[in-house]
Amino acid sequence: xxxxxxxxxxxxxxxxxxxxxxxxxxxxxxxxxxxxxxxxxxxxxxxxxxxxxxxxxxxxxxxxxxxxxxxxxxxxxxxxxxxxxxxxxxxxxxxxxxxxxxx
Amino acid sequence: xxxxxxxxxxxxxxxxxxxxxxxxxxxxxxxxxxxxxxxxxxxxxxxxxxxxxxxxxxxxxxxxxxxxxxxxxxxxxxxxxxxxxxxxxxxxxxxxxxxxxxxxxxxxxxxxxxxxxxxxxxxxxxxxxxxxxxxxxxxxxxxxxxxxxxxxxxxxxxxxxxxxxxxxxxxxxxx
Numbered sequence: 001x002x003x004x005x006x007x008x009x010x011x012x013x014x015x016x017x018x019x020x021x022x023x024x025x026x027x028x029x030x031x032x033x034x035x036x037x038x039x040x041x042x043x044x045x046x047x048x049x050x051x052x053x054x055x056x057x058x059x060x061x062x063x064x065x066x067x068x069x070x071x072x073x074x075x076x077x078x079x080x081x082x083x084x085x086x087x088x089x090x091x092x093x094x095x096x097x098x099x100x101x102x103x
Numbered sequence: 104x105x106x107x108x109x110x111x112x113x114x115x116x117x118x119x120x121x122x123x124x125x126x127x128x129x130x131x132x133x134x135x136x137x138x139x140x141x142x143x144x145x146x147x148x149x150x151x152x153x154x155x156x157x158x159x160x161x162x163x164x165x166x167x168x169x170x171x172x173x174x175x176x177x178x179x180x181x182x183x184x185x186x187x188x189x190x191x192x193x194x195x196x197x198x199x200x201x202x203x204x205x206x207x208x209x210x211x212x213x214x215x216x217x218x219x220x221x222x223x224x225x226x227x228x229x230x231x232x233x234x235x236x237x238x239x240x241x242x243x244x245x246x247x248x249x250x251x252x253x254x255x256x257x258x259x260x261x262x263x264x265x266x267x268x269x270x271x272x273x274x275x276x277x278x
Binding site for chain 1: 106107110114117118121122124125130133134137140141144147148151152153155156159160163164167168171172175176178179231233237238241242245246249253256257259260261263264267268270
């Protein structure tokens with residue numbers, strides 16, 4: 001086993017977390033769980049930002065994390081408001097039944 | 104530098120919490136697994152010389168965002184709503200033990216790091232100064248315009264939520 005934790009370990013961990021998030025979006029039908037999986041993906045991207053900021057000795061990666069967190073917060077607020085609005089009319093948040101746009 | 108064994112233990116907790124989010128039937132359990140995952144990533148941030156981001160992670164992600172999730176789940180009573188594809192096998196009792204085990208491992212690793220003063224060493228002899236002051240200086244030297252755009256984004260989000268939240272007299276949504 002290599003004795004030093006370098007950037008590759010963080011890339012691997014971030015990739016695994018991102019893939020789990022993708023699986024959550026693709027496999028689960030509950031819209032709230034789908035949103036949580038999106039949060040998981042954003043979080044893995046944040047982890048990679050901070051790991052590279054450490055690796056490259058730069059603060060800019062850490063500053064970018066703040067923007068990602070802000071976008072995530074706004075996205076969750078709007079998304080959950082949408083879910084509540086859809087639940088009021090359809091009495092369901094199963095994303096297979098949300099087909100009013102006939103996509 | 105962080106011990107590889109510690110990294111593997113923490114990574115295992117993070118991945119197991121993410122898998123628990125994916126596999127648990129109850130949406131409330133998924134939200135709590137999400138808290139565990141965020142807390143583990145916050146410990147990673149501490150190890151990566153990002154103490155301020157670690158605290159922001161705890162307060163904004165594990166605090167505000169997950170509370171928003173839990174609030175909506177409980178308001179809708181949506182914790183058991185699922186489609187036919189969501190019949191994931193697994194006992195709730197096993198989930199309970201796994202979650203407690205993962206949380207104890209996380210607390211144990213964090214306690215070990217604090218007792219070894221590893222986090223203090225990282226922040227006392229950092230590769231770069233990552234204090235909140237240095238972060239703020241970087242933010243307002245290089246990212247003033249994105250910062251302003253962020254403010255507009257939050258305003259738009261607030262307006263959107265207010266519009267979606269309106270209810271017409273007939274009970275249908277106004278959007």
